[in-house]
Amino acid sequence: MKKKIIIVGGVAGGATTAARLRRLDEDSQIIMFEKGEHISFANCGLPYYIGGVIEKREKLFVQTVEGMSSKFNMDIRNLSEVIKINREKKTVSVKNLRTGEIYDESYDYLVLSPGARPVIPSIPGIDTANNLLTLRNVKDTDAIKNFIDDNKPEKAVVIGGGFIGVEMAENLHELGIKVTLIEMANQILAPFDFEMASILHKSMIEKGLKLILEDGVQSFENNGTKVILNSGKEIDTDLIILAIGVRPESELAADCGLEIGPRGHIIVNEYLETSDPSIYAIGDAIEVLDYINGKPTAIPLAWPANRQGRIVANNIYGKKEKYKGTLGTSVVKVFDFTAASTGNNEKTLKRIGIHDYEVIHIHPGSHAGYYPGASQISLKLIFDKKSGKIYGAQAIGKNGVDKRIDVIATAIKGGLTVLDLPDLELAYAPPYSSAKDPVNMAGYVASNIIENAVETIQWYEIDKIVENGGFLVDVRNPGELKLGFIKGAVNIPLPELRNRLNELPKDQTIYVYCQVGLRGYLAARILTLNGFKAVNLDGGWKTYS
């Protein structure tokens, strides 16, 4: 039987569903409603178009209404807002935004991919701040671009240090605008833990950005040309980008009685069906299960939206395919750095009550050090000490970061543990990697913890230990101490350690550290095998500092 399928939202999730539906059936009637002017545009490219990295506006349009309609033989109605779902009648009410006309359209299946919209809190002065803009779609993009062209702002404030805030800060900075980034938390980019995000903080400040952490906006004054912070700080600005997060576009779904989650997301089952089996929902608007910990979460990214769109199309055609949850793999460019992560971070694990995890930090080269162009990758791996299960990974560096996170994300999906990472046979030639790839190395270092070859402590624990009289040895060469060192440490370079064991107390734990953790590990092995109790500072000076 010929099916009539209505899709609400014509971008990442919606357009993907529509395309796949047509490939499954030539006869079905597919109507895609999009309230904006544009369908199938590159949301993710918007900040880079504003920054001039993407030069041509037309590049943002992956498909046009005309092109997609003809290629896929579908009925695409832009500037058409679905304003009501009438579940009993299986119709939607649609408002033609060109004419104001309202009409009903019936469906056999309804797919909701309405996305999310920027959170706009009711801060005093926000209504009169006419230099305050948000970024979600092409219209917003045009507005920001026009504002910049017309007003040539010298100073901008970006509120919110999430992906979009950080990308906007970079792109405005590249336009020559002096940017202040304000973030309420003690770090930008929530998927990273603090010590990892700190690498980015440093680099952004070096680039000339002003970074204000642990502070929020109290009010806007003078039509938004003055931003007053909770701390009392006042910032003059010509432009404000508000990017403190998104909230799901779930009013339509809520109004017709579909089940909605605690933070406003549409609830779906593993087949992506809402509480009404004729209605599917996908993308930024839905709640998903966290692939690692199985708990509900919401991860507004493009991969899930695209993946879910294809699954829903299949399920409408009877496939009963499951969406297996979202890992949250993500990546962002921050000036010269790439920051990527997958799975859960420490903050998440603690929040859900998992505390008995282990962490390692390593700082290997992106490729063999003797081949030019290698740079350091800071790679953090979080895992269960008993099973070796990988909880998550974070990496930051100038090259090869996305590769290592993709490999670990794949390992997770393959059910591999940290004990399997040394066994990944990855491609090696000097321009690309080392004979032991950083992911192999992370596997070795993690395995050593599981196999009790070494005990480690974390960067945030060592100061207290030294304060309480802990014995700390810096095993770097004397020349390296000018990079900075931990107060209270005795310097015994690794090559001298075996001959100077008599300088060390037998009745006390010896804490050791080096630059990145490797020599500390070697020292810890020497000490342990010589009958001392030794503990290595994970990640060395690099992570500590």
Add this chain to the structure above:
Amino acid sequence: MKKKIIIVGGVAGGATTAARLRRLDEDSQIIMFEKGEHISFANCGLPYYIGGVIEKREKLFVQTVEGMSSKFNMDIRNLSEVIKINREKKTVSVKNLRTGEIYDESYDYLVLSPGARPVIPSIPGIDTANNLLTLRNVKDTDAIKNFIDDNKPEKAVVIGGGFIGVEMAENLHELGIKVTLIEMANQILAPFDFEMASILHKSMIEKGLKLILEDGVQSFENNGTKVILNSGKEIDTDLIILAIGVRPESELAADCGLEIGPRGHIIVNEYLETSDPSIYAIGDAIEVLDYINGKPTAIPLAWPANRQGRIVANNIYGKKEKYKGTLGTSVVKVFDFTAASTGNNEKTLKRIGIHDYEVIHIHPGSHAGYYPGASQISLKLIFDKKSGKIYGAQAIGKNGVDKRIDVIATAIKGGLTVLDLPDLELAYAPPYSSAKDPVNMAGYVASNIIENAVETIQWYEIDKIVENGGFLVDVRNPGELKLGFIKGAVNIPLPELRNRLNELPKDQTIYVYCQVGLRGYLAARILTLNGFKAVNLDGGWKTYS
């Protein structure tokens, strides 16, 4: 009990074993013999040092005899050749190459990591070709570098299109030398199948290299300044690099009666023990099992040598760790291109009698097309049509190639099939990937074959089909035909297809193709769903051409 361990060979496998042994036990006596002057050098960097990419010779030395001896408290004897293994006495006879002195040294465990040496066939004139050099170690490197400095060769011939031959050809070319590369087979780089290697052939020729395929050297004349080929061609040259492969350094092992394989490799079990349980062997000298097909093979690469070294050290300390076989993941830079592969190629599968595999070729962008700098990746995936088991993958392109092969290598180790590749949640932001990563896309395209959504034929099948009266439709836009087209094709652009179905025969298979395979797939779906029998040309014009 204190163990005495002797290691033969002080570079990739040997040095790794030694380092790990020390980390497992402070008391064992470790003696590492190396017949060359240098231990622990960067074999893989040698071509790039010759080419001047690596500027400083000292960069090649990862560890020195002095440094490693003191850091790891071991007895490292360079310029010391082990000339005999006396298994009953558990001693080796060693020749001090400085003094000529020969002495015996006893062992509890012996680890052989003697590597391999360049194959030097007895071609007429080779003995008097004093401009003919091979490349394996630092001495060879110095010889080539000195030859170039002293003789300023204008022309060079590289014999052999394997990794080392290709890297040397590139590096000599970059020095301004006119290079001719001669290869006996119809393609360079055996890990790739012909149509993939062809991409590299084209690019090398464009760079100005002379590439001679399917021809071998018959003789050298005039002290190597003239190379005569089997075809009768004569080439004048100032320098010859011979790089037609390596043979295992297994004479020591053979002489003392250890089991040796059909191509001269040392045979080991899964614990890397030779036929004598006190003797382990690793690296280029051993036969391993192919991870994909389980058959014996030999894969002389650095990752296996390093991995095996660590496993052997563990096993000497009672761990009973298994080496699980070698996938053969590899990567090589060829001018602006990166070429990487993992697992088995078609040639290998055919050779071992597997013929019922499926192949797909796709040509996605390295990252989102709207973000600058994206380039095309040619990605080939070979898999079992029934189970979806991944046999192997090959990729060639300018960016992001190593990442995709590493992801697929990881998927293989995780036991994932092509049906799981769409579900890999990989990091996406415009500078790095697309919302559907190329690996996801390969998974979708392969899944469609398994699920019989589309039937495909390969680039080498289509000409014959058209010859025999097959009906072929080119679904590209008329403007694209100037890129080249397949003779005998009718042009019906995809957007017009639905309205022109009446032009197509109902009683005949319709073969379709486009530029890269995507629109061909869309056309095939339209045709199939409209009751035609349709077959898509896998990889489109791009792979065919």
